Amino acid sequence: MMRSTLSVFALCAAALPGLAAADPVKVGLLLTLSGPPAVLGEHARDGALLALKKLDGKLGGEAAEFLVTDAEGKPDIAAQKARRLVESDGADVVIGPIFSNIMAAIAGPVTEGGAFLLSPNAGPSVFAGEGCNPDIFVVSYQNDQPDQVMGEYASGAGYGSVVLIAPNYQAGMDHLGGFKRTYDGDITAELMTQLGQLDYSAELAQIAAYQPDAVYAFLPGGMGVNFVKQYQQAGLSGIPMMSSFTTDETTLPAMQDAALGMLSSGSWSPDLDVPGNAEFVDDFIAEYGRVPASYAAYAYDAVMLLDTAIAAAGTEDRDALREALRTVDFPSLRGKFSFGANQFPVQDFYLTEVVQRADGAYATSAKELVTADYVDAYADACTAE
Amino acid sequence: MANLFLLQLLNGAQFGILLFLVAAGLTLVFGIMDFINLAHGVLYMLGAYLMAMFALETGSFWLGLLLALATTLVVGLVLEWLVFRRLYDRPHLDQVLATFALMLILSEGVKILWGSAPLNVAMPELLSGSIPLAGPLRYPVYRIAIIVAGLATAAGLWWLIARTRAGMLLRAGASNRPMVAALGTDISRLFLLVFALGAMLAGFAGALVSPVLSVDPGMGDSILILTFVVIVIGGVGSVKGAFAGALLVGIVDTVGRIFGPIWLKLVMDPAAATQAGRVLAPMLVYLLMAAVLSWRPNGLFGRPS
Amino acid sequence: MSAAPKAAIALLILLALVPPAAAAIGDPFLTVIATRMAVFAIAALSLDLILGYGALVSFGHAAYLGLGAYAVAVCARHGITDLFLQMGAAALAAALFAAVSGAVSLRTRGIYFIMITLAFGQMAYFFFVSLSAYGGDDGTALAARSTLFGRAWLENDTAFFYMVLACLALAYGGLDRLVHARFGRVLTGTRESELRMRAIGYRPFRYRLAAYVLSGMICAVAGVLLANQTEYVSPAYMAWTRSGELIVMLLLGGVGTLAGAMAGALVTVGLEELLAGWSEHWRLCFGLILLAVVLWSPAGLTGLLRRLLAGGRR
Numbered sequence A: 001m002m003r004s005t006l007s008v009f010a011l012c013a014a015a016l017p018g019l020a021a022a023d024p025v026k027v028g029l030l031l032t033l034s035g036p037p038a039v040l041g042e043h044a045r046d047g048a049l050l051a052l053k054k055l056d057g058k059l060g061g062e063a064a065e066f067l068v069t070d071a072e073g074k075p076d077i078a079a080q081k082a083r084r085l086v087e088s089d090g091a092d093v094v095i096g097p098i099f100s101n102i103m104a105a106i107a108g109p110v111t112e113g114g115a116f117l118l119s120p121n122a123g124p125s126v127f128a129g130e131g132c133n134p135d136i137f138v139v140s141y142q143n144d145q146p147d148q149v150m151g152e153y154a155s156g157a158g159y160g161s162v163v164l165i166a167p168n169y170q171a172g173m174d175h176l177g178g179f180k181r182t183y184d185g186d187i188t189a190e191l192m193t194q195l196g197q198l199d200y201s202a203e204l205a206q207i208a209a210y211q212p213d214a215v216y217a218f219l220p221g222g223m224g225v226n227f228v229k230q231y232q233q234a235g236l237s238g239i240p241m242m243s244s245f246t247t248d249e250t251t252l253p254a255m256q257d258a259a260l261g262m263l264s265s266g267s268w269s270p271d272l273d274v275p276g277n278a279e280f281v282d283d284f285i286a287e288y289g290r291v292p293a294s295y296a297a298y299a300y301d302a303v304m305l306l307d308t309a310i311a312a313a314g315t316e317d318r319d320a321l322r323e324a325l326r327t328v329d330f331p332s333l334r335g336k337f338s339f340g341a342n343q344f345p346v347q348d349f350y351l352t353e354v355v356q357r358a359d360g361a362y363a364t365s366a367k368e369l370v371t372a373d374y375v376d377a378y379a380d381a382c383t384a385e
Numbered sequence B: 001m002a003n004l005f006l007l008q009l010l011n012g013a014q015f016g017i018l019l020f021l022v023a024a025g026l027t028l029v030f031g032i033m034d035f036i037n038l039a040h041g042v043l044y045m046l047g048a049y050l051m052a053m054f055a056l057e058t059g060s061f062w063l064g065l066l067l068a069l070a071t072t073l074v075v076g077l078v079l080e081w082l083v084f085r086r087l088y089d090r091p092h093l094d095q096v097l098a099t100f101a102l103m104l105i106l107s108e109g110v111k112i113l114w115g116s117a118p119l120n121v122a123m124p125e126l127l128s129g130s131i132p133l134a135g136p137l138r139y140p141v142y143r144i145a146i147i148v149a150g151l152a153t154a155a156g157l158w159w160l161i162a163r164t165r166a167g168m169l170l171r172a173g174a175s176n177r178p179m180v181a182a183l184g185t186d187i188s189r190l191f192l193l194v195f196a197l198g199a200m201l202a203g204f205a206g207a208l209v210s211p212v213l214s215v216d217p218g219m220g221d222s223i224l225i226l227t228f229v230v231i232v233i234g235g236v237g238s239v240k241g242a243f244a245g246a247l248l249v250g251i252v253d254t255v256g257r258i259f260g261p262i263w264l265k266l267v268m269d270p271a272a273a274t275q276a277g278r279v280l281a282p283m284l285v286y287l288l289m290a291a292v293l294s295w296r297p298n299g300l301f302g303r304p305s
Numbered sequence C: 001m002s003a004a005p006k007a008a009i010a011l012l013i014l015l016a017l018v019p020p021a022a023a024a025i026g027d028p029f030l031t032v033i034a035t036r037m038a039v040f041a042i043a044a045l046s047l048d049l050i051l052g053y054g055a056l057v058s059f060g061h062a063a064y065l066g067l068g069a070y071a072v073a074v075c076a077r078h079g080i081t082d083l084f085l086q087m088g089a090a091a092l093a094a095a096l097f098a099a100v101s102g103a104v105s106l107r108t109r110g111i112y113f114i115m116i117t118l119a120f121g122q123m124a125y126f127f128f129v130s131l132s133a134y135g136g137d138d139g140t141a142l143a144a145r146s147t148l149f150g151r152a153w154l155e156n157d158t159a160f161f162y163m164v165l166a167c168l169a170l171a172y173g174g175l176d177r178l179v180h181a182r183f184g185r186v187l188t189g190t191r192e193s194e195l196r197m198r199a200i201g202y203r204p205f206r207y208r209l210a211a212y213v214l215s216g217m218i219c220a221v222a223g224v225l226l227a228n229q230t231e232y233v234s235p236a237y238m239a240w241t242r243s244g245e246l247i248v249m250l251l252l253g254g255v256g257t258l259a260g261a262m263a264g265a266l267v268t269v270g271l272e273e274l275l276a277g278w279s280e281h282w283r284l285c286f287g288l289i290l291l292a293v294v295l296w297s298p299a300g301l302t303g304l305l306r307r308l309l310a311g312g313r314r
Helices: A002-015 A038-054 A075-088 A100-112 A145-156 A170-182 A201-210 A222-233 A252-259 A277-288 A294-313 A318-327 B002-033 B040-058 B061-082 B092-114 B141-163 B165-175 B177-182 B187-209 B219-234 B239-267 B270-295 C004-016 C018-025 C029-054 C062-077 C083-105 C110-129 C157-180 C182-192 C194-199 C204-230 C240-253 C258-278 C282-296 C300-313
Strands: A025-031 A062-070 A093-095 A116-119 A136-138 A161-167 A186-193 A214-217 A241-243 A263-266 A345-356 A362-374 B130-132 B138-140
Touching: A025 A038, A025 A075, A025 A294, A038 A062, A038 A277, A038 A294, A062 A075, A075 A093, A075 A100, A075 C029, A075 C204, A093 A294, A100 A116, A116 A294, A116 A318, A145 A170, A145 A214, A145 A241, A145 A263, A145 A345, A145 A362, A161 A170, A161 A201, A170 A186, A186 A201, A186 B239, A186 B270, A201 A222, A201 B002, A201 B239, A214 A222, A222 A241, A222 A252, A252 A345, A252 A362, A263 A362, A277 A294, A294 A318, B002 B040, B002 B141, B002 B187, B002 B219, B002 B239, B040 B061, B040 B092, B040 B187, B040 B219, B061 B187, B092 B219, B092 C240, B092 C282, B130 B141, B138 B141, B141 B165, B141 B187, B141 B239, B165 B177, B165 B187, B219 B239, B219 B270, B219 C110, B239 B270, B270 C083, B270 C110, C004 C018, C004 C029, C004 C157, C004 C258, C018 C029, C018 C157, C029 C157, C029 C182, C029 C204, C029 C240, C029 C258, C062 C083, C062 C110, C062 C204, C062 C240, C083 C110, C083 C204, C110 C240, C157 C182, C157 C204, C157 C258, C182 C194, C182 C204, C194 C204, C240 C258, C240 C282, C240 C300, C258 C282, C258 C300, C282 C300
Parallel strands: A025 A062, A025 A093, A093 A116, A116 A136, A161 A186, A161 A214, A214 A241, A241 A263
Antiparallel strands: A263 A345, A345 A362, B130 B138
């Protein structure tokens, strides 16, 4: 009865131009869009909007509305905005955030408010093990995985000694910890730098003095740009540089030649040979004028996942939608994709290298498969069922 | 090891000179006009962005530098005319609020104009590459250029303030404005020029470091606080103090970060030393400032107020 | 007496009416915003005591906000969930930190005081950034809000809001009496002329230190409430930019009037909410508004209001 009334209403609404269809699916995009790290959030937002455009503004055939919200990079503000999205604006799903500290702040407000949280980037260990949550889906990766993959690669490539470098804060510790977990050579030194450090000449002198087989860095954003430029200027290009979250499409425009040949790992790259990926990259460049980074690809995937799940289960029955999100097979830019028990992805990881594309732009390029069907280290501890 | 220690001292001094380049304009405006300019950081950022744009447009580093300098000078003049001259007689707090507002406006403006992704500035052919030091250690040529530019700026400012007629009027105007005005000097024109010069110095620093550092919307914020630390340690308004403060901050920060954990391990067990090093390293600069100020409440070279 | 107490009471009543109004128009989120406004009004009041009445520009005041927030996290982890016990712990921690940092900082004046308080604020910030047990810079989520007499009454947003409002009213009432009492007059006296106060036998340092410590303690209480509102604790609460925002609130409202401090907090939080919802370039608009206020209304909104009222009579 209810449904038929609704569809009659929907028909009327459709017949009257200018009147919105009844009750669209509301999706909050809660991303850091202002302040220095805004570029990551912009990639994710643009990726999600591109996906919605491709789907003609519909999710699973139902009209959809995206509520783009700036998390401002401040956890308390983000928590408040998450509450507004869910409680006041009636969002059914929130896609976000970029940063792990924001994730910890918004997870409660979003899931307790009755919405699903789909993360296009942050995958902190807190939510991967005992703290896993049936309403949280991490579409990207678990935070430690790229580092562990690099550790495995470094062991296999025969690098006998490595100097580690990361900023002196929690995420820095965690990422170096991930590398050390899988690397079996010597760690010559661990250089802890400062948050937002400008000048790395002291660290570079240490590296030059140690002469390790390779360097492993976790220096996101502007720190990575400073480091990579100065690395090349100090004449260290002969020492292979591996990193995570340092050389990606958001920082490469500022590094350019200085980053060529540097190695990192990921489950996606712009040239990954998967159906639909080349089209996504071309559309993204045409629309936004820059090569998409993984943040864009994962946000695109999150929207595609949502579309397929809603097509299968609708939005009325929350449990059915959750089950669909967990199991449905959607056209991912990474090819095969599935969720583990903790609702973090089980996926392939590649070694990527910085290259210059035919159009002159700089991007990461998948070189070889390092680990197939990689399950994160925390999944076993998740017993949320 | 001794070689490495000396090299790290040099690195610290080099970072200090980089800080001095940014601090010079701030201490000039602060010292002579008694004006707190929080927007100094964004002017530095503007210099770097203008450099990135002009270097790309003209294809030349040197032409880009020249245009960036000229443009920041003009921006300084316009800002002085629009905003700052209304604030000279107002309390410090009003200046803080107004320049904080400018900081928000200019950094958002930069984001709207150039986007939020970091930009690249290519290094000039002439200054790229590195020269060998001892063993495997090398030193980038561009760093030497930064050191030379910093020393030249210090010498130029000293000459301007201590040896020229304008400098004499400035010093007099700073201590007794009505007196200088009574002598027939147009004080407001003098202040306009000082302010524009301060803005240009900030822009110069930004343009100069752009091939070494990331040009992004956050670059002004990250340097602003360090710059204030430098001029406060040195004593507000003293160019000599700013230079000494900058070297001190650069060396303490660099040497402490690299050798602090090693020295701590000599006196405590390794795990505790690592932990203590982690906690202490980022605080070092602030500990230094608190220590200097509790010893000399007006900084190293500051006049008692 | 001026119109200030009336304005302050009007603001408190206005805030008190938010939950029924929110219920009436069916937008419970208004209460959440009002809670944030009230929390920051407490913090702004605490800063006004030293900045407005003692001319001590603290650029590290957010440290106390953070100390209060971490007091909640630390207490909760050790099984102490009672709000009042947590507030006590927060105030104690803040008093200790303020006594030590104040004793050093108050030897300096002007820009040097601004910078040395910044230094202490940054030290506190970096201490919590490296505190792995509480998530370092990622911070840590609280399992639940604090309890009152063993009950989880504060889980209800409206109940929590009135609790915060009661704290705000108490902070305002207490500070209003304090600044009009001898203590406040001496503090204001040291602001006007330290020499004169010395000459008539006061020791300004003691009064300044007492005000500095008290201010820190009140701000820590605001921190306890902030942690409870967001159910999350992070070093971001004590970043230097947050200290700057507190000063901005005060300047926007009008320095040296308690009603102005409250109004400044309300307007700043409200503007941020409004502008951020409107455009991602909201900082540009916010900057323009600030600039307009400082250029054309030197005493902040309070000054503007006063001039408007006076203008009618002129």
